[in-house]
Amino acid sequence: MTIDPNEAAASLSDIASIERRTRETLVYARSSASLILWGLLVGAGYVISFLTPQNHDGHYGHWSVIAVIGFAGSFLIHRRRSKRDSRMGELLLATELVLLAFGFVFLVLFWPVTPRQMGAFWPILVMLGFVIAGIWLGRFFIYCGIAVTALTLAGYFWAGAWFALWMAVVNGGGLIAGGLWLRRQG
Amino acid sequence: MSDPTTFRRAETVDADEAASALRDIARTEQRTREALYYAGGSSILMLWGIAWAVGYVITYLSPPNANLAWTVINILGVAATLLIGYRGPRALSAHWDRRASSTFILLVAFGAFTQWLLGDAHWREISLFWATLGMGGYIVAGLWIGRFYILCGSVVIALSLAGYFWSGPWFPLWMAALGGGSLILGGLWLRRVGARG
Numbered sequence: 001m002t003i004d005p006n007e008a009a010a011s012l013s014d015i016a017s018i019e020r021r022t023r024e025t026l027v028y029a030r031s032s033a034s035l036i037l038w039g040l041l042v043g044a045g046y047v048i049s050f051l052t053p054q055n056h057d058g059h060y061g062h063w064s065v066i067a068v069i070g071f072a073g074s075f076l077i078h079r080r081r082s083k084r085d086s087r088m089g090e091l092l093l094a095t096e097l098v099l100l101a102f103g104f105v106f107l108v109l110f111w112p113v114t115p116r117q118m119g120a121f122w123p124i125l126v127m128l129g130f131v132i133a134g135i136w137l138g139r140f141f142i143y144c145g146i147a148v149t150a151l152t153l154a155g156y157f158w159a160g161a162w163f164a165l166w167m168a169v170v171n172g173g174g175l176i177a178g179g180l181w182l183r184r185q186g
Numbered sequence: 187m188s189d190p191t192t193f194r195r196a197e198t199v200d201a202d203e204a205a206s207a208l209r210d211i212a213r214t215e216q217r218t219r220e221a222l223y224y225a226g227g228s229s230i231l232m233l234w235g236i237a238w239a240v241g242y243v244i245t246y247l248s249p250p251n252a253n254l255a256w257t258v259i260n261i262l263g264v265a266a267t268l269l270i271g272y273r274g275p276r277a278l279s280a281h282w283d284r285r286a287s288s289t290f291i292l293l294v295a296f297g298a299f300t301q302w303l304l305g306d307a308h309w310r311e312i313s314l315f316w317a318t319l320g321m322g323g324y325i326v327a328g329l330w331i332g333r334f335y336i337l338c339g340s341v342v343i344a345l346s347l348a349g350y351f352w353s354g355p356w357f358p359l360w361m362a363a364l365g366g367g368s369l370i371l372g373g374l375w376l377r378r379v380g381a382r383g
Contacts, residue, residue: 094329102322109311109318110304117304124303128296135285135292136330 024138028182030078030089031141035179037073041066042123043172049115050164067100099129116163120156123171124149140182148174227335228376229270234320235369237263242362245309252309264294293323310350310357317346317365338372 045066052062074096078089103125107113113121127145134141148171155166241259245252268287297319301312321339328335342365349360 091329095326098322098326098329102318105318106300106304106315109315110300110307113304121300121303124296124299128292132289132292132326135288 027092027133027137028140028185030092032179032182033077034074034092035175035182037077037179038070039172039175039177039179041070041073041172042175043168046119046164046168046172049119050162050168071097071100095129095133099125116156119163119167120152123152123167127152140178140185144174144178228373230267231338231369231373231376233266233270233373234263235366235371235373237366238369239362239366242358242366246356246358246362260294264290289323293319313357313361314346314350317361318343321346334372334376338368342368 045063048062074093078093103122106125107118107121127149130141130145130148134143134145151170151174152167155163155170159166237259241252241256244255248255267290271287297316300319301307301315307315321343324335324339324342328337328339345364345368346361349357349364353360
Protein backbone atom coordinates (compact mmCIF):
# COMPACT_ATOMS: atom_id res chain seq x y z
CA MET A 1 0.00 0.00 0.00
CA THR A 2 1.43 3.42 -0.93
CA ILE A 3 0.57 6.82 0.43
CA ASP A 4 1.45 10.12 -1.22
CA PRO A 5 3.20 12.96 0.67
CA ASN A 6 0.05 15.08 0.88
CA GLU A 7 -1.93 12.26 2.45
CA ALA A 8 0.94 11.58 4.87
CA ALA A 9 1.10 15.25 5.87
CA ALA A 10 -2.68 15.35 6.34
CA SER A 11 -2.55 12.21 8.52
CA LEU A 12 0.24 13.65 10.65
CA SER A 13 -1.67 16.88 11.02
CA ASP A 14 -4.78 14.90 12.10
CA ILE A 15 -2.71 12.99 14.66
CA ALA A 16 -1.22 16.26 16.02
CA SER A 17 -4.69 17.77 16.26
CA ILE A 18 -6.06 14.72 18.12
CA GLU A 19 -3.06 14.78 20.45
CA ARG A 20 -3.59 18.48 21.17
CA ARG A 21 -7.28 17.95 21.89
CA THR A 22 -6.55 14.97 24.13
CA ARG A 23 -4.02 17.01 26.09
CA GLU A 24 -6.49 19.88 26.36
CA THR A 25 -9.16 17.53 27.69
CA LEU A 26 -6.76 16.03 30.25
CA VAL A 27 -5.59 19.43 31.48
CA TYR A 28 -9.12 20.85 31.59
CA ALA A 29 -10.39 17.83 33.54
CA ARG A 30 -7.43 18.06 35.91
CA SER A 31 -7.79 21.80 36.45
CA SER A 32 -11.50 22.19 37.08
CA ALA A 33 -11.49 21.07 40.74
CA SER A 34 -8.22 22.94 41.46
CA LEU A 35 -9.60 26.17 40.01
CA ILE A 36 -12.77 25.98 42.10
CA LEU A 37 -10.74 25.21 45.24
CA TRP A 38 -8.34 28.12 44.66
CA GLY A 39 -11.23 30.43 43.73
CA LEU A 40 -12.97 29.74 47.06
CA LEU A 41 -9.75 30.11 49.05
CA VAL A 42 -8.61 33.30 47.31
CA GLY A 43 -12.09 34.81 47.56
CA ALA A 44 -12.15 34.07 51.30
CA GLY A 45 -8.62 35.49 51.67
CA TYR A 46 -9.53 38.82 50.09
CA VAL A 47 -12.70 39.07 52.18
CA ILE A 48 -10.62 38.50 55.35
CA SER A 49 -8.14 41.15 54.15
CA PHE A 50 -11.01 43.58 53.72
CA LEU A 51 -12.66 42.84 57.06
CA THR A 52 -9.61 42.73 59.33
CA PRO A 53 -7.81 46.06 59.52
CA GLN A 54 -4.53 44.55 60.74
CA ASN A 55 -4.16 42.89 57.35
CA HIS A 56 -3.99 46.31 55.77
CA ASP A 57 -0.91 47.02 57.87
CA GLY A 58 1.10 44.30 56.28
CA HIS A 59 0.14 41.15 58.23
CA TYR A 60 -0.23 38.27 55.87
CA GLY A 61 -0.81 35.34 58.24
CA HIS A 62 -4.11 34.27 56.73
CA TRP A 63 -2.60 34.13 53.25
CA SER A 64 0.04 31.66 54.45
CA VAL A 65 -2.73 29.41 55.80
CA ILE A 66 -4.64 29.75 52.52
CA ALA A 67 -1.54 28.85 50.48
CA VAL A 68 -0.89 25.75 52.61
CA ILE A 69 -4.54 24.60 52.34
CA GLY A 70 -4.55 25.35 48.59
CA PHE A 71 -1.44 23.33 47.83
CA ALA A 72 -2.50 20.48 50.11
CA GLY A 73 -5.87 20.45 48.31
CA SER A 74 -4.22 20.54 44.88
CA PHE A 75 -1.97 17.67 45.94
CA LEU A 76 -4.96 15.61 47.08
CA ILE A 77 -6.80 16.33 43.82
CA HIS A 78 -3.68 15.23 41.97
CA ARG A 79 -3.42 12.04 44.04
CA ARG A 80 -7.07 11.19 43.46
CA ARG A 81 -6.61 11.37 39.70
CA SER A 82 -3.05 10.14 39.51
CA LYS A 83 -3.93 6.72 38.17
CA ARG A 84 -5.46 8.26 35.09
CA ASP A 85 -2.93 10.88 34.01
CA SER A 86 -0.10 10.87 36.46
CA ARG A 87 2.61 12.75 34.56
CA MET A 88 0.39 15.65 33.54
CA GLY A 89 -0.76 16.14 37.15
CA GLU A 90 2.78 16.05 38.50
CA LEU A 91 3.91 18.62 35.94
CA LEU A 92 1.02 20.98 36.69
CA LEU A 93 1.62 20.76 40.44
CA ALA A 94 5.39 21.24 40.05
CA THR A 95 4.77 24.26 37.81
CA GLU A 96 2.44 25.78 40.44
CA LEU A 97 5.08 25.30 43.15
CA VAL A 98 7.88 26.78 41.04
CA LEU A 99 5.70 29.80 40.25
CA LEU A 100 4.95 30.27 43.96
CA ALA A 101 8.64 29.99 44.90
CA PHE A 102 9.62 32.59 42.33
CA GLY A 103 6.83 34.87 43.48
CA PHE A 104 8.36 34.87 46.97
CA VAL A 105 11.85 35.55 45.59
CA PHE A 106 10.55 38.51 43.57
CA LEU A 107 8.76 39.96 46.59
CA VAL A 108 11.87 39.64 48.76
CA LEU A 109 13.85 41.50 46.10
CA PHE A 110 11.37 44.36 45.91
CA TRP A 111 10.52 44.48 49.64
CA PRO A 112 8.95 46.56 51.24
CA VAL A 113 5.75 46.04 49.30
CA THR A 114 2.34 47.50 50.20
CA PRO A 115 -0.67 45.19 50.68
CA ARG A 116 -2.24 46.73 47.58
CA GLN A 117 0.84 46.00 45.47
CA MET A 118 0.92 42.50 46.92
CA GLY A 119 -2.78 42.08 46.16
CA ALA A 120 -2.14 42.91 42.51
CA PHE A 121 1.21 41.11 42.16
CA TRP A 122 0.13 37.55 43.07
CA PRO A 123 -2.92 37.31 40.81
CA ILE A 124 -0.96 38.78 37.91
CA LEU A 125 1.90 36.31 38.46
CA VAL A 126 -0.55 33.39 38.59
CA MET A 127 -2.40 34.69 35.54
CA LEU A 128 0.91 34.96 33.68
CA GLY A 129 1.22 31.23 34.38
CA PHE A 130 -2.32 30.76 33.08
CA VAL A 131 -1.67 32.62 29.84
CA ILE A 132 1.59 30.74 29.21
CA ALA A 133 -0.15 27.43 30.02
CA GLY A 134 -2.92 28.45 27.65
CA ILE A 135 -0.46 29.11 24.84
CA TRP A 136 0.79 25.52 25.12
CA LEU A 137 -2.12 23.55 26.56
CA GLY A 138 -5.48 25.08 25.71
CA ARG A 139 -7.02 28.45 24.92
CA PHE A 140 -9.36 28.57 27.89
CA PHE A 141 -6.45 29.50 30.14
CA ILE A 142 -5.49 32.42 27.90
CA TYR A 143 -8.98 33.93 28.12
CA CYS A 144 -9.16 33.34 31.86
CA GLY A 145 -5.67 34.80 32.44
CA ILE A 146 -6.25 37.92 30.34
CA ALA A 147 -9.69 38.60 31.86
CA VAL A 148 -8.50 38.30 35.48
CA THR A 149 -5.33 40.34 34.79
CA ALA A 150 -7.34 43.14 33.17
CA LEU A 151 -9.86 43.18 36.04
CA THR A 152 -7.05 43.12 38.62
CA LEU A 153 -5.38 46.13 37.00
CA ALA A 154 -8.72 47.96 36.77
CA GLY A 155 -9.25 47.34 40.50
CA TYR A 156 -5.69 48.36 41.35
CA PHE A 157 -6.16 51.74 39.68
CA TRP A 158 -9.80 52.51 40.26
CA ALA A 159 -11.33 50.42 43.09
CA GLY A 160 -9.94 52.64 45.85
CA ALA A 161 -10.64 51.31 49.34
CA TRP A 162 -12.76 48.50 47.88
CA PHE A 163 -9.79 46.83 46.17
CA ALA A 164 -9.78 43.74 48.42
CA LEU A 165 -13.50 43.14 47.87
CA TRP A 166 -13.10 43.78 44.15
CA MET A 167 -10.37 41.13 44.08
CA ALA A 168 -12.53 38.68 46.06
CA VAL A 169 -15.15 38.96 43.33
CA VAL A 170 -12.99 39.13 40.19
CA ASN A 171 -10.15 36.83 41.23
CA GLY A 172 -11.99 34.38 43.47
CA GLY A 173 -15.17 34.57 41.39
CA GLY A 174 -13.23 34.37 38.11
CA LEU A 175 -11.47 31.17 39.17
CA ILE A 176 -14.70 29.57 40.41
CA ALA A 177 -16.56 30.51 37.23
CA GLY A 178 -13.66 29.16 35.15
CA GLY A 179 -13.61 25.90 37.09
CA LEU A 180 -17.37 25.46 36.69
CA TRP A 181 -17.14 26.17 32.97
CA LEU A 182 -14.37 23.57 32.62
CA ARG A 183 -16.47 21.08 34.56
CA ARG A 184 -19.37 21.63 32.16
CA GLN A 185 -17.05 21.14 29.20
CA GLY A 186 -15.76 17.91 30.74
CA MET B 187 -4.19 -19.15 0.72
CA SER B 188 -3.93 -18.27 4.40
CA ASP B 189 -6.68 -18.88 6.89
CA PRO B 190 -8.50 -15.54 7.63
CA THR B 191 -8.83 -16.35 11.35
CA THR B 192 -5.07 -16.78 11.64
CA PHE B 193 -4.59 -13.44 9.96
CA ARG B 194 -6.95 -11.71 12.41
CA ARG B 195 -5.17 -13.26 15.39
CA ALA B 196 -1.83 -11.98 14.16
CA GLU B 197 -3.22 -8.42 13.94
CA THR B 198 -4.42 -8.22 17.54
CA VAL B 199 -2.28 -7.06 20.46
CA ASP B 200 -2.97 -7.58 24.13
CA ALA B 201 -3.37 -4.73 26.63
CA ASP B 202 0.22 -4.99 27.92
CA GLU B 203 1.68 -4.84 24.42
CA ALA B 204 -0.50 -1.85 23.59
CA ALA B 205 0.51 -0.03 26.79
CA SER B 206 4.17 -0.77 26.11
CA ALA B 207 3.84 0.49 22.52
CA LEU B 208 2.19 3.69 23.76
CA ARG B 209 4.98 4.20 26.31
CA ASP B 210 7.56 3.78 23.53
CA ILE B 211 5.73 6.34 21.41
CA ALA B 212 5.55 8.79 24.34
CA ARG B 213 9.30 8.32 25.03
CA THR B 214 10.17 8.86 21.38
CA GLU B 215 7.96 11.95 21.27
CA GLN B 216 9.60 13.30 24.43
CA ARG B 217 13.08 12.74 23.00
CA THR B 218 12.15 14.34 19.68
CA ARG B 219 10.75 17.37 21.47
CA GLU B 220 13.88 17.63 23.62
CA ALA B 221 16.10 17.39 20.54
CA LEU B 222 14.14 20.11 18.72
CA TYR B 223 14.17 22.53 21.63
CA TYR B 224 17.78 21.77 22.50
CA ALA B 225 18.80 22.51 18.89
CA GLY B 226 17.17 25.97 18.96
CA GLY B 227 18.12 26.61 22.58
CA SER B 228 21.84 26.34 21.93
CA SER B 229 22.16 29.53 19.85
CA ILE B 230 19.76 31.44 22.10
CA LEU B 231 21.70 30.48 25.25
CA MET B 232 25.01 31.59 23.74
CA LEU B 233 23.45 34.81 22.47
CA TRP B 234 22.15 35.74 25.94
CA GLY B 235 25.35 34.59 27.61
CA ILE B 236 27.34 37.03 25.47
CA ALA B 237 24.70 39.76 25.95
CA TRP B 238 24.85 39.34 29.75
CA ALA B 239 28.61 39.36 29.80
CA VAL B 240 28.82 42.53 27.68
CA GLY B 241 26.06 44.26 29.69
CA TYR B 242 27.59 43.51 33.08
CA VAL B 243 31.10 44.49 31.97
CA ILE B 244 29.73 47.86 30.77
CA THR B 245 27.83 48.20 34.08
CA TYR B 246 31.05 47.61 36.00
CA LEU B 247 33.25 49.88 33.91
CA SER B 248 30.81 52.71 33.29
CA PRO B 249 27.83 52.76 35.69
CA PRO B 250 26.30 56.00 34.26
CA ASN B 251 25.91 54.29 30.87
CA ALA B 252 24.52 51.04 32.29
CA ASN B 253 20.82 51.84 31.74
CA LEU B 254 21.33 52.83 28.12
CA ALA B 255 23.57 49.80 27.50
CA TRP B 256 21.01 47.36 28.98
CA THR B 257 18.15 48.94 27.00
CA VAL B 258 20.06 48.49 23.74
CA ILE B 259 21.24 44.98 24.70
CA ASN B 260 17.73 43.86 25.65
CA ILE B 261 16.14 45.19 22.47
CA LEU B 262 18.82 43.56 20.31
CA GLY B 263 18.65 40.35 22.36
CA VAL B 264 14.86 40.01 22.04
CA ALA B 265 14.99 40.74 18.30
CA ALA B 266 17.83 38.24 17.76
CA THR B 267 16.04 35.59 19.84
CA LEU B 268 12.89 35.90 17.76
CA LEU B 269 14.98 35.81 14.58
CA ILE B 270 16.79 32.63 15.67
CA GLY B 271 13.46 31.04 16.52
CA TYR B 272 11.90 31.82 13.16
CA ARG B 273 14.94 31.17 10.99
CA GLY B 274 16.03 27.92 12.63
CA PRO B 275 15.72 24.47 11.08
CA ARG B 276 12.30 23.86 9.51
CA ALA B 277 11.38 21.20 12.01
CA LEU B 278 12.20 23.56 14.85
CA SER B 279 10.40 26.52 13.29
CA ALA B 280 7.21 24.50 13.14
CA HIS B 281 7.46 23.86 16.86
CA TRP B 282 8.83 27.26 17.76
CA ASP B 283 6.13 29.20 15.89
CA ARG B 284 4.07 31.73 17.74
CA ARG B 285 3.92 29.87 21.03
CA ALA B 286 7.55 30.09 22.10
CA SER B 287 7.81 33.70 20.90
CA SER B 288 4.64 34.64 22.77
CA THR B 289 5.89 32.98 25.96
CA PHE B 290 9.20 34.81 25.73
CA ILE B 291 7.53 38.20 25.09
CA LEU B 292 5.08 37.60 27.96
CA LEU B 293 7.92 36.94 30.39
CA VAL B 294 9.68 40.15 29.35
CA ALA B 295 6.40 42.10 29.65
CA PHE B 296 5.75 40.60 33.09
CA GLY B 297 9.27 41.54 34.20
CA ALA B 298 8.83 45.13 33.06
CA PHE B 299 5.40 45.30 34.69
CA THR B 300 6.65 43.88 38.02
CA GLN B 301 9.57 46.28 38.05
CA TRP B 302 7.12 49.14 37.51
CA LEU B 303 4.52 47.86 40.03
CA LEU B 304 6.90 47.08 42.87
CA GLY B 305 9.45 49.74 41.88
CA ASP B 306 11.94 51.40 44.19
CA ALA B 307 14.47 48.57 44.16
CA HIS B 308 18.21 49.12 43.81
CA TRP B 309 20.15 48.16 40.73
CA ARG B 310 21.57 45.09 42.46
CA GLU B 311 18.08 43.72 43.26
CA ILE B 312 16.77 44.52 39.79
CA SER B 313 19.71 42.62 38.29
CA LEU B 314 18.95 39.59 40.38
CA PHE B 315 15.23 39.90 39.60
CA TRP B 316 15.81 39.68 35.83
CA ALA B 317 18.25 36.81 36.25
CA THR B 318 15.81 34.80 38.38
CA LEU B 319 12.86 35.64 36.12
CA GLY B 320 14.68 34.47 33.00
CA MET B 321 16.05 31.36 34.67
CA GLY B 322 12.68 30.71 36.34
CA GLY B 323 11.24 30.55 32.83
CA TYR B 324 13.97 28.01 31.97
CA ILE B 325 13.10 25.88 34.99
CA VAL B 326 9.39 25.83 34.15
CA ALA B 327 10.20 25.07 30.50
CA GLY B 328 12.54 22.31 31.68
CA LEU B 329 9.71 20.64 33.59
CA TRP B 330 7.85 20.21 30.30
CA ILE B 331 10.61 20.00 27.68
CA GLY B 332 13.81 18.53 29.07
CA ARG B 333 15.92 18.40 32.20
CA PHE B 334 18.85 20.36 30.81
CA TYR B 335 16.87 23.59 31.20
CA ILE B 336 16.11 22.86 34.86
CA LEU B 337 19.79 22.25 35.51
CA CYS B 338 20.91 25.35 33.60
CA GLY B 339 18.31 27.59 35.29
CA SER B 340 19.14 26.29 38.76
CA VAL B 341 22.90 26.69 38.33
CA VAL B 342 22.63 30.27 37.07
CA ILE B 343 20.19 31.23 39.85
CA ALA B 344 22.46 29.68 42.51
CA LEU B 345 25.49 31.52 41.11
CA SER B 346 23.56 34.79 40.88
CA LEU B 347 22.38 34.48 44.50
CA ALA B 348 25.91 33.66 45.66
CA GLY B 349 27.18 36.77 43.85
CA TYR B 350 24.38 38.91 45.24
CA PHE B 351 25.26 38.01 48.82
CA TRP B 352 29.03 37.61 48.72
CA SER B 353 30.64 39.33 45.74
CA GLY B 354 30.39 42.89 47.11
CA PRO B 355 31.33 45.55 44.56
CA TRP B 356 32.43 42.83 42.10
CA PHE B 357 28.82 41.75 41.54
CA PRO B 358 28.61 42.96 37.88
CA LEU B 359 31.86 41.19 36.99
CA TRP B 360 30.71 38.09 38.86
CA MET B 361 27.49 38.08 36.82
CA ALA B 362 29.40 38.69 33.58
CA ALA B 363 31.80 35.81 34.20
CA LEU B 364 29.63 33.24 35.97
CA GLY B 365 26.10 34.16 34.80
CA GLY B 366 27.04 34.96 31.20
CA GLY B 367 29.72 32.26 31.17
CA SER B 368 27.30 29.56 32.37
CA LEU B 369 24.84 30.42 29.62
CA ILE B 370 27.58 30.28 26.98
CA LEU B 371 28.86 26.94 28.32
CA GLY B 372 25.28 25.61 28.40
CA GLY B 373 24.83 26.67 24.78
CA LEU B 374 28.09 24.99 23.74
CA TRP B 375 27.10 21.82 25.57
CA LEU B 376 23.71 21.78 23.83
CA ARG B 377 25.43 22.30 20.49
CA ARG B 378 27.70 19.31 21.15
CA VAL B 379 24.75 17.18 22.17
CA GLY B 380 22.92 18.29 19.00
CA ALA B 381 25.94 17.47 16.84
CA ARG B 382 26.17 14.01 18.43
CA GLY B 383 22.44 13.48 17.90
